[in-house]
Amino acid sequence: MMTARSVGRRRPAPPLRGRKPDRPTGTLRHPVLVTLPFIVIVSVGLLIPLVVDIWDSFRLPTFSLEPYLVTFREPVIYQSIIRTFVIAACVTVITVTLGYVLAIAAWRASGRRGALLLLIVCFPLLTSLVTRTYAWVLILGRNGPVNGLLQWLGITSQPIKFLDSSGAVIVGMVHVMIPFVVLPIYNILRKIHPSLLQASAALGASGRTTFRRIILPLSASGGIVGGVFVFVLSLGFYITPAVLGGPTTMMVANTIDRQANFYLAFDTASAIAVELLVVTLLLLGLLASRYDLTRAFKR
Amino acid sequence: MKQRTGRAVGIGIVSLALVITSACSSTGGEAGGTSGATGGGTSGTPTSSGDGSQSFAGRSITVQSWGGAVTDAETAAFYRPFEAKTGAKVNVAVSTSETLALLKKQVDSGSAGWDVVTGMSTDLLGTAQKEGLIENIDYAKVPGADKLADGAKLPDGLGYDVEGIVAAYSTKEGVKPLKSMADFFDTKNFPGPRGAANWGIATLQCEVADLAAKTPEKDMYPINVDSCLQHWKALDGADISWYDSGSQMAQSLVSDDVDYCMCYDGRVNQAAAINADWKYTYDGSVGFFDYASIVSGTKNADIAHALLEFMTTPEAQAAYSSAIKYSPSNPAALELLPQSLQGTMATSPDNDKLVYRRPASAVEVVQKQTDEVQKAWDNWVSSR
Numbered sequence: 001m002m003t004a005r006s007v008g009r010r011r012p013a014p015p016l017r018g019r020k021p022d023r024p025t026g027t028l029r030h031p032v033l034v035t036l037p038f039i040v041i042v043s044v045g046l047l048i049p050l051v052v053d054i055w056d057s058f059r060l061p062t063f064s065l066e067p068y069l070v071t072f073r074e075p076v077i078y079q080s081i082i083r084t085f086v087i088a089a090c091v092t093v094i095t096v097t098l099g100y101v102l103a104i105a106a107w108r109a110s111g112r113r114g115a116l117l118l119l120i121v122c123f124p125l126l127t128s129l130v131t132r133t134y135a136w137v138l139i140l141g142r143n144g145p146v147n148g149l150l151q152w153l154g155i156t157s158q159p160i161k162f163l164d165s166s167g168a169v170i171v172g173m174v175h176v177m178i179p180f181v182v183l184p185i186y187n188i189l190r191k192i193h194p195s196l197l198q199a200s201a202a203l204g205a206s207g208r209t210t211f212r213r214i215i216l217p218l219s220a221s222g223g224i225v226g227g228v229f230v231f232v233l234s235l236g237f238y239i240t241p242a243v244l245g246g247p248t249t250m251m252v253a254n255t256i257d258r259q260a261n262f263y264l265a266f267d268t269a270s271a272i273a274v275e276l277l278v279v280t281l282l283l284l285g286l287l288a289s290r291y292d293l294t295r296a297f298k299r
Numbered sequence: 300m301k302q303r304t305g306r307a308v309g310i311g312i313v314s315l316a317l318v319i320t321s322a323c324s325s326t327g328g329e330a331g332g333t334s335g336a337t338g339g340g341t342s343g344t345p346t347s348s349g350d351g352s353q354s355f356a357g358r359s360i361t362v363q364s365w366g367g368a369v370t371d372a373e374t375a376a377f378y379r380p381f382e383a384k385t386g387a388k389v390n391v392a393v394s395t396s397e398t399l400a401l402l403k404k405q406v407d408s409g410s411a412g413w414d415v416v417t418g419m420s421t422d423l424l425g426t427a428q429k430e431g432l433i434e435n436i437d438y439a440k441v442p443g444a445d446k447l448a449d450g451a452k453l454p455d456g457l458g459y460d461v462e463g464i465v466a467a468y469s470t471k472e473g474v475k476p477l478k479s480m481a482d483f484f485d486t487k488n489f490p491g492p493r494g495a496a497n498w499g500i501a502t503l504q505c506e507v508a509d510l511a512a513k514t515p516e517k518d519m520y521p522i523n524v525d526s527c528l529q530h531w532k533a534l535d536g537a538d539i540s541w542y543d544s545g546s547q548m549a550q551s552l553v554s555d556d557v558d559y560c561m562c563y564d565g566r567v568n569q570a571a572a573i574n575a576d577w578k579y580t581y582d583g584s585v586g587f588f589d590y591a592s593i594v595s596g597t598k599n600a601d602i603a604h605a606l607l608e609f610m611t612t613p614e615a616q617a618a619y620s621s622a623i624k625y626s627p628s629n630p631a632a633l634e635l636l637p638q639s640l641q642g643t644m645a646t647s648p649d650n651d652k653l654v655y656r657r658p659a660s661a662v663e664v665v666q667k668q669t670d671e672v673q674k675a676w677d678n679w680v681s682s683r
Binding site for chain 1: 396397398399400403426430492497499538540541543547550554555556557670673674677678680681682683
């Protein structure tokens with residue numbers, strides 16, 4: 001906890017002889033130099049494939065829009081694109097709601113307990129995605145603990161089929177995504193001065209009013225940033241829909257996979273990817289024009 | 300000072316990550332069992348030894364394999380012994396459903412990293428041949444191919460084992476056992492959750508349905524996708540789990556998620572080793588070869604042919620079948636198997652009568668329809 005508490009208001013370092021005074025906390029002397037490896041990786045690893053992808057999508061050398069038209073003609077393709085955005089939106093709403101509850105719990109809990117809660121929240125990140133997803137297969141399976149509990153309680157008499165449904169996919173994705181919202185929300189909650197809450201209570205506000213009028217407005221940017229993370233990451237999910245979902249819940253990554261690998265239709269696969277990218281950028285642009293997405297990272 | 304130390308640690312972590320990344324990427328594409336059992340001769344050029352086997356000491360070949368239990372069995376039964384025999388090093392590159400796409404990218408960019416691909420169906424062979432990804436096999440160098448079951452020797456593929464799509468059922472209480480594949484499609488008399496593959500084998504699943512509906516063979520080809528899907532629609536409303544991979548299939552049986560399964564025999568055998576409730580019948584089943592092919596433009600065609608020849612030998616096939624529980628394509632290998640295993644093999648004399656295999660005359664016809672049948676299947680399965 002020491003780091004979390006002290007980063008924000010660190011005392012200035014005692015001036016050393018012959019040394020320039022410290023730069024403002026948290027800034028780097030050579031920001032470009034330090035980030036250079038990442039810039040190189042991103043340009044080589046992201047931009048070049050992207051250009052190839054866009055190139056492929058027009059089925060060059062004979063320029064054609066056919067690959068794009070195919071995506072609007074084939075129900076398997078356009079349905080999976082729509083489904084992907086719907087599922088990503090559901091996952092985002094659920095994750096942000098749950099994330100708020102967890103982040104506030106961790107924030108209000110005393111130091112050690114709050115840290116423990118955060119640790120538990122982040123724990124799933126330490127196991128492989130495939131392992132976690134298969135764990136849900138067992139949990140939600142016909143003979144899994146959920147069905148066992150429902151039957152033991154007498155709520156159902158027959159096992160219910162949870163798998164192969166968008167519900168199962170959403171559950172699996174929320175589980176994976178929770179840390180991505182809890183951390184930004186918690187980070188921003190920490191910056192709310194306790195005196196604000198005391199003032200609110202002193203003025204007679206209920207817990208709900210305090211949440212609605214103080215906590216939520218002050219931490220909304222954390223929730224939005226977390227939500228954007230979750231939404232964008234959700235659009236590219238492959239393993240979870242493949243394992244927990246079925247043919248009727250295929251998401252766009254699975255469709256791209258099938259186009260490229262079953263039919264060797266790289267042009268169609270690329271066209272779907274470009275469409276996904278364009279829609280995502282449009283949505284992000286729309287959001288960025290209404291909210292300052294960098295706010296959660298500012299001090 | 301603390302800040303400075305923190306930054307140094309940060310930079311350290313970043314550089315470590317970079318080193319790891321570059322180290323990993325340099326071995327990429329050859330992940331998995333790169334075994335080092337290099338024995339045999341010392342010269343760098345192929346030489347013939349007394350028993351007619353060649354020595355490829357100092358050279359290596361890269362074989363694509365489908366990963367998991369399959370790769371383990373192939374490595375133990377084919378690649379390690381081949382290394383010991385010839386001195387060639389066999390690198391194994393693991394890829395699954397992306398195999399043809401990766402191969403196309405390799406061949407198109409003129410830098411084929413693989414020399415041999417395995418686990419090809421006749422449909423995949425058709426696509427690979429059309430795209431110019433594989434070469435014809437020079438059977439003068441693979442004399443063992445003549446000893447294999449009918450249909451194993453294709454111009455561009457060597458069938459080294461036989462898999463069967465079988466009607467599997469749980470023998471747990473309250474589940475009526477399937478007597479043939481036709482029962483799998485009969486939800487009235489055989490209710491209960493079912494499982495089936497959805498990994499791009501629509502032409503095979505059409506044959507399964509046609510056979511279950513007692514379609515005469517002369518009417519089966521070219522595949523009539525509408526009537527095939529009509530047979531499958533008998534299962535509309537049934538609770539079906541669709542599998543994307545063989546491991547998912549086996550896992551589903553192990554955890555008793557379904558009562559019935561249109562499953563691969565080897566996967567049922569694997570599951571039954573853990574969950575003994577699972578049995579299957581070859582009645583109404585469809586068998587198919589797994590083919591190995593030589594990649595276009597390989598510089599190691601000599602080693603590739605020698606490896607293919609090695610994969611026809613009864614000893615190697617028996618070792619493979621013992622490990623993976625799929626059937627050998629060389630009948631002589633059956634006798635080398637343990638008695639208990641012989642009865643479960645699709646190519647055993649008793650089962651061979653029950654297992655249907657696509658006739659050689661139909662292979663090319665179906666290859667031309669693969670995409671069309673698969674697309675119709677995809678549309679049906681994603682909207683049911």
